[in-house]
Amino acid sequence: MNPNFNINMKNLFTLIFLFFTLFSFGQTTTIIGEIISSSGEPVAYANVVLLQNEQIFKVETTDDNAKFQFVNIPQGIYQLNASFIGYDDISQEIVVQEEALNLGVLEMTVSSVELETAVVTARRALVEVKPDRTVFYVEGTINSAGDNVMGLLRKAPGVVLDNNDNITVLGRSGVLVYVDGKRLPMVGDELTNYLQSIPSEQIDRIDIISSPGAKYEAEGNAGIIDIRLKKSQNVGVNGTLSGAYSIGRYPRYNLNLSGNRRSEKMNVFGSVGYNKARGYNDMLFTSDLNNIFVTESTYAESDQHSFDTRLGVDYFVSKNATIGALYSGGISDFEEPLLNRIELSPLSSPSALDSILIAENQTRRDLNRNAYNLNYVYNTKSKSLNIDVDYAQFRNDTENDQPNIYYDPTESFIVSQNITYYETPTDIDIYTFKTDYEQDAAGGRLGFGTKLSQVATENQFLFFDANSGENELIDSRSNDFDYDEKVYAAYANYSRQLDAKWSLSSGLRVEITDAVGDLVAYDPSLQEPPVELNYTNYFPNIGLNYGWRPMHNFNLNYGRRINRPDYNVLNPFRTQLSEISFMKGNPFLNPEIVNNYEFTYTYAYRYNFKLSYSRTTDQITRLIGPDLDDLRSTVIAWDNLTTQDVYGFNMSLPNQLTEWWSSFINFSCSYIDNQADYGDGAVVDVQAFNYTIFGQQTFNLPSSITGEVSGFFSGPGVWGGVFEYDPSWSLNMGLQKKFLNKKLNVKLSVEDIFYQTGWSGGSFFDGLTSTGRGNWDSRRASVSVSYNFGNNKLKTRNRKTGIEEESKRVGS
Numbered sequence: 001m002n003p004n005f006n007i008n009m010k011n012l013f014t015l016i017f018l019f020f021t022l023f024s025f026g027q028t029t030t031i032i033g034e035i036i037s038s039s040g041e042p043v044a045y046a047n048v049v050l051l052q053n054e055q056i057f058k059v060e061t062t063d064d065n066a067k068f069q070f071v072n073i074p075q076g077i078y079q080l081n082a083s084f085i086g087y088d089d090i091s092q093e094i095v096v097q098e099e100a101l102n103l104g105v106l107e108m109t110v111s112s113v114e115l116e117t118a119v120v121t122a123r124r125a126l127v128e129v130k131p132d133r134t135v136f137y138v139e140g141t142i143n144s145a146g147d148n149v150m151g152l153l154r155k156a157p158g159v160v161l162d163n164n165d166n167i168t169v170l171g172r173s174g175v176l177v178y179v180d181g182k183r184l185p186m187v188g189d190e191l192t193n194y195l196q197s198i199p200s201e202q203i204d205r206i207d208i209i210s211s212p213g214a215k216y217e218a219e220g221n222a223g224i225i226d227i228r229l230k231k232s233q234n235v236g237v238n239g240t241l242s243g244a245y246s247i248g249r250y251p252r253y254n255l256n257l258s259g260n261r262r263s264e265k266m267n268v269f270g271s272v273g274y275n276k277a278r279g280y281n282d283m284l285f286t287s288d289l290n291n292i293f294v295t296e297s298t299y300a301e302s303d304q305h306s307f308d309t310r311l312g313v314d315y316f317v318s319k320n321a322t323i324g325a326l327y328s329g330g331i332s333d334f335e336e337p338l339l340n341r342i343e344l345s346p347l348s349s350p351s352a353l354d355s356i357l358i359a360e361n362q363t364r365r366d367l368n369r370n371a372y373n374l375n376y377v378y379n380t381k382s383k384s385l386n387i388d389v390d391y392a393q394f395r396n397d398t399e400n401d402q403p404n405i406y407y408d409p410t411e412s413f414i415v416s417q418n419i420t421y422y423e424t425p426t427d428i429d430i431y432t433f434k435t436d437y438e439q440d441a442a443g444g445r446l447g448f449g450t451k452l453s454q455v456a457t458e459n460q461f462l463f464f465d466a467n468s469g470e471n472e473l474i475d476s477r478s479n480d481f482d483y484d485e486k487v488y489a490a491y492a493n494y495s496r497q498l499d500a501k502w503s504l505s506s507g508l509r510v511e512i513t514d515a516v517g518d519l520v521a522y523d524p525s526l527q528e529p530p531v532e533l534n535y536t537n538y539f540p541n542i543g544l545n546y547g548w549r550p551m552h553n554f555n556l557n558y559g560r561r562i563n564r565p566d567y568n569v570l571n572p573f574r575t576q577l578s579e580i581s582f583m584k585g586n587p588f589l590n591p592e593i594v595n596n597y598e599f600t601y602t603y604a605y606r607y608n609f610k611l612s613y614s615r616t617t618d619q620i621t622r623l624i625g626p627d628l629d630d631l632r633s634t635v636i637a638w639d640n641l642t643t644q645d646v647y648g649f650n651m652s653l654p655n656q657l658t659e660w661w662s663s664f665i666n667f668s669c670s671y672i673d674n675q676a677d678y679g680d681g682a683v684v685d686v687q688a689f690n691y692t693i694f695g696q697q698t699f700n701l702p703s704s705i706t707g708e709v710s711g712f713f714s715g716p717g718v719w720g721g722v723f724e725y726d727p728s729w730s731l732n733m734g735l736q737k738k739f740l741n742k743k744l745n746v747k748l749s750v751e752d753i754f755y756q757t758g759w760s761g762g763s764f765f766d767g768l769t770s771t772g773r774g775n776w777d778s779r780r781a782s783v784s785v786s787y788n789f790g791n792n793k794l795k796t797r798n799r800k801t802g803i804e805e806e807s808k809r810v811g812s
Contacts, residue, residue, distance in 0.1 A: 029096055030551075030604065031070040033103035035062050035082055042066030043108055046084040052076060057659050063605075069551075071604045072656045084108060127157055127652060127664060132543075132557070133209040134158060134652070138200055141696060142708040142734035145244055145747040145784030148277070149195040149203065149227055154730075154757070155712070156206060157666035157694055158650050159225070162719035162759075165192040166622075169210055169222040170612050170648040171670025171690065171717075174563035174592065174620070176220030179227045180328075182371065182390060183217070185428050185455055187568040190396055194367065195227075197306035197332050199254040199275050201242040201784060204230045210612070211541070211557045211598055214491040214507025215436060217451060218539040221563045221594040221616060229310070230258055231269055237261045238790025246782035250278035250301075259790070270311040277304045278777075285772035290631040293350040295343040296581065306332035320380050326373040334365040340578045344632060353409035359578035362401040369394045383439035390432040398424045401466075404579040418579060421464040421471050429456045444496020444504075450489065457483040457567045461575070475522035477574070483567035485515040485533075493541075505543040511562070512536045517570050517587060531570060531587045537562055555600040565589040565620055569638040580633040590618040590640050612648040619644040619674070621721035625682070625766040634768060641676040641684060641721055660700040668692050674721050682766040688724055690717025706736040708749075716761075725761035730754075730778070745786045752778040 031050070035043045048068045050058045057078065062068045075096050080103070082090040087108040094101065128135040136156045138144050144152060153159050153167060160168045167175045177184045177191065179198075186194055207226040209216070216224060230240070239259025246252050258271035280301045287294040312326035338361040344354045371392035378385040400422050406415040431454045438447040463477035493507030517531035541559035548554060571585040594616040601609045619641040627633035648670040655663045669691035676684040696710035711731040718724050734749035758775030 029073055029075070029098060030100045031073055031080075031094070031096065031103065032067070032100070033069075034065075034067045034105045035084075035090070036066060036105055036107055037087065038107055038109045043084050043087065046082055046087075046108070049081045049083075051079040051081065052659055058656060069605045071606060074658055082106065082108070127654065127666065132211040132213065133207050136206040136208065138203045138205060141710065142698075142706065142736045142747050142749055144200040144203075145246075145734065145749045145782045147200040147246075147751075147782070148275075149198045149200075149206075150192065151751075152200055152203070152206060153195075153225070155694065155710070156208060157652065158210070158668045158692075159208060160690075160692065160714070160717070162723075162725070166719070167222075167225065169208060169225070170610075170650060170668065171646040171672055172222035172594070172596075172614055172616075172648075173720075174221030174594070174616075176217075176224045177227070178224055180229055181226060182373070182392070183219075183430075185392075185394060185430055185457075186396075187566050190367070190394075190426070193304065193332070193334055193365070194369075196277060197275055197304060197308070197330070198227070199244060199256065199273065201244055201254060201256050201786065202229055202258075202271065202273055202308070204228045211543075211559055211596065212561075213505065213541055213543075213559075214493045214509040214539065215447065215449065217453075217487070217489060218509055218511055218537065218560070218562050219564060221561050221592060221596075221614070223561075230271070231260075231312075235262050236790055238788070240786055240788050242784065242786035244782060244784040246780045248777040248780035249280060250777060252277035252279070265316050267314045267316075268312070269314075271309065273308045275304075275306045275308070278302065281774065281776045283772060283774040285770055287634060287771075288347055288769040289626055289634065289767070291347045292632055293345045293347045294632070294634075295345075295350075297341045298338065298577070300336050300338040302334065302336045304332060304334045306330060320378055322377045324373075324375045324377070326375075327371070329370040330367075331369075332367045334363075334367070336363040336365075337361070338363065338577075340581065342578060342580060355409065355415060356407040356411055357404060357578060357580065358407065359402055359404050361577070363398065364400075365396065365398045367394070367396050384437070386434075386436040388432070388434045390430070390434075392428075392430040394426075394428040396426040396428075398426075400424075402576070402578070403466075417467070419466040420576075421466045422575075423460065423462040423464075424575070425460050427458040430454070442494075442496070444494055446492075446494050447507075448490070448492040450491075451487075452489075453487050455483075455485045457485075459483070459567055459571060461571070461573050473522070476526065478522040479526075479571075479573050480520040481567065481571040481573070482518045482520075483515070483570065484518075485513070485564070488512040488514075501547045503545040503547075505541075505545075507541050509539040509541075510536065511539065513564065513591075515564070517567070519572065519587065528572070528587065533564070533591070535591070537593075551604050553602040553605075555598070555602070557596075557598045557600075559596050561594050561596065563592045563594070563620060565591065565638075569620065574635075580627075580630060582627065582633060583636040586638045589620055589638060592616050592618045592620050592640065606654055608650075608652040610648075610650040612646075612650070614644075614646045614648075616644040616646075617642070619721075621674070623684075623721050623765055624723070624763060624768060624770060626768050634770075639676070639678065639721075641674055643673075643675050645673040647671040662698045664696045664698075666692075666694040669715075670717070672718050674718065676721070678766075680766075684721050684765065686718055686722055686724065688716065688718035691715040701735075704737060708732075708734040708736070710734075719761075722763040722765045723761055724763065725759055728757055728759060730757045740787075743788045745784075745788075747782075747784040749782045749784075751780045751782070755779045 035046050037043055043066050044062055046062045048060045050070055058070055060068050060070060073096050078094050080092055080094050087110060090106055134157055154161055158170050169175055205228045209224040212224055241257050243255045254275040256273035260267055260269035283298045285296045308330035310328045314322050314324040316322050340359040342357040345352050374389045376387040403419040405417045408415055434451040436449040438445060459481045461479050463474045464471035465474055489511045491507060491509040495505035497503045513533060513535055515533040519528050521527045539560045543557040546554040569585045570587050572587050574582045574584045576582050594614050596614045599611045621641050623639055624634060624636055627635045650668040653665040657663055671689045674684050674686045692712055692714040694712040699707040701707050713729040715727050730752045731754060732751045736747045738745050757778040760773035762771035
């Protein structure tokens with residue numbers, strides 16, 4: 001790409017964001033009020049709708065104290081409607097002028113007749129920021145069409161994916177990934193491939209929990225990312241049929257059907273989906289190693305097919321109790337031809353090639369997963385009980401053909417060759433039993449619970465010499481590695497309102513870890529003793545909330561967390577991209593411990609500003625260094641940093657600028673300091689400042705069309721321990737229109753229009769200097785179509801009583 005064009009486009013992109021940001025703070029005003037019942041009790045979680053010209057302008061709900069607020073409302077005449085189950089609606093006309101409008105206390109009377117069911121439809125916000133988490137609503141962005149989980153995470157506020165698809169939140173690594181509240185045991189490429197197989201059309205929201213309380217397991221230094229799939233609760237028979245087609249360099253498409261049948265005593269729900277995705281990944285590295293100049297290029301094309309299904313049932317034993325069962329499963333097959341080319345030359349004369357190594361890898365991977373859940377929920381106004389029993393199995397069979405062929409500098413004849421083949425099957429079984437109980441106590445809310453879990457992993461690495469045409473097992477390169485991890489956990493937490501302005505939440509979680517990594521080398525001379533991990537950890541958390549004034553709220557949170565090494569980074573045997581490019585684990589890794597501090601200020605119930613600091617000891621990190629046995633080779637290995645300090649800031653600014661223009665701006669930045677000294681000059685002393693701006697502008701256009709412009713700009717930063725990366729950015733556009741009484745929804749989108757999402761950067765560690773760049777199939781045009789059929793009546797659980805009731809529907 002022309003560098004001048006690149007710089008100009010970056011300036012243009014920055015100007016676009018500055019333009020939107022400046023116009024995000026126009027001349028508007030605020031509406032506040034409070035809703036109580038005729039008996040004087042506050043009515044929390046009531047729906048409050050603001051209409052203009054009989055069209056919905058904005059939707060809010062009352063908070064725990066029954067207060068509501070609309071901000072950034074232009075001057076004009078509006079209709080305000082408020083509703084809650086069991087009460088008559090409130091409706092009144094209001095006039096908004098320059099001054100803030102205080103509607104005072106609005107009173108609801110108990111309904112004497114059965115309410116008719118009505119449907120109120122409003123567009124969900126893109127992002128909702130809460131004290132402990134950020135909620136990213138997938139339906140809130142048109143540009144999610146034809147995407148998958150990995151693509152959505154790149155758009156999520158405060159989330160960064162590096163060149164190996166490792167996930168960081170607020171600059172912190174060590175993220176635990178959940179689906180529907182259940183932890184995924186997969187890591188590395190297995191996790192990436194699985195998340196890429198989940199299309200955006202199946203996703204309701206993504207919860208980014210940066211400050212999990214004691215109720216959550218302590219694993220995951222940066223917190224938890226919980227991907228919540230769609231689940232219908234509508235009365236009667238309902239469903240959604242959706243599909244998407246996306247084209248970049250290669251096409252991908254998916255087809256999904258979900259639905260439910262709900263009666264007075266039972267809700268049966270399920271979904272099936274098929275996904276096909278082709279893509280590519282292109283990387284180039286140059287390295288200075290032991291007076292050898294190495295140029296390594298890697299080009300991979302992937303082709304993935306996956307089929308997923310979910311089937312569940314909820315049986316309503318009583319108005320407060322539910323028994324449920326859920327099955328989810330899927331199969332996928334993945335093929336990836338990968339061309340790895342390495343040019344070797346003396347450092348003194350990089351253009352004078354010595355030899356060329358070409359490895360044409362062929363990878364085939366089959367993944368089969370099945371998960372079963374039984375659950376019981378009992379919920380009243382004063383107490384709740386949840387019991388979950390889970391079993392999940394993951395089967396991953398991978399085969400790889402790898403011919404390593406050395407050519408002369410002119411690439412006209414073969415100097416030597418070494419053809420290899422290896423199999424790496426992995427079986428994972430997970431058993432979990434969990435209970436959570438809460439009740440009102442001592443003027444607040446007391447909760448406690450337990451969790452017992454076991455993760456049993458069986459890994460084989462079978463390495464074959466295929467030079468003779470037959471696969472001959474090489475014992476010195478083959479092994480079995482079994483990793484069994486048991487965690488016994490108990491917790492207690494307590495929260496209460498201390499006075500009119502102060503509230504407290506606190507908790508303590510205790511986890512006992514009993515883990516064994518057992519390496520069985522096929523060559524007895526390479527046998528190593530088992531790796532045993534036995535330790536007890538305490539994880540306190542505390543949060544203080546101060547409501548200074550109705551428009552100003554402060555939160556201070558502290559939490560301690562752990563990140564245990566998994567089987568992927570413990571196995572000491574080598575896997576190879578080519579004969580001189582390896583990756584190996586470290587069986588002597590320590591678990592990393594992090595202390596997280598967060599301070600959040602919320603203005604006007606929606607503008608959020610967060611300061612964070614974390615210190616991690618024994619940070620598990622990925623390092624690229626020289627191989628001691630082969631001067632030409634590089635090794636990707638895992639080790640513990642001594643410390644990692646991360647200072648972060650995040651700002652979330654949603655705005656309704658006019659009735660036809662809404663804006664969301666998120667700015668996050670972090671300063672990272674990595675420190676470690678491994679002796680013999682292998683030192684990590686890296687500091688980096690990174691910032692990311694994400695913006696989405698949504699417009700209500702003529703003919704009931706919705707338009708969207710979104711994108712991000714990410715400044716330089718550091719991945720892992722030592723790799724410092726350069727800026728990147730993306731600009732996306734999309735349109736949406738609904739037909740057939742809003743049952744048919746059509747989305748068109750174009751992502752990464754200027755093809756700038758790729759990465760580049762470099763590292764220096766232990767005598768190895770390396771620079772690189774990479775890109776993938778990020779520039780795409782997509783169309784997504786979904787059709788909803790069935791009833792519009794919705795069952796919801798009354799948050800005051802715990803009882804499920806038929807309610808008016810608010811939401812997309």
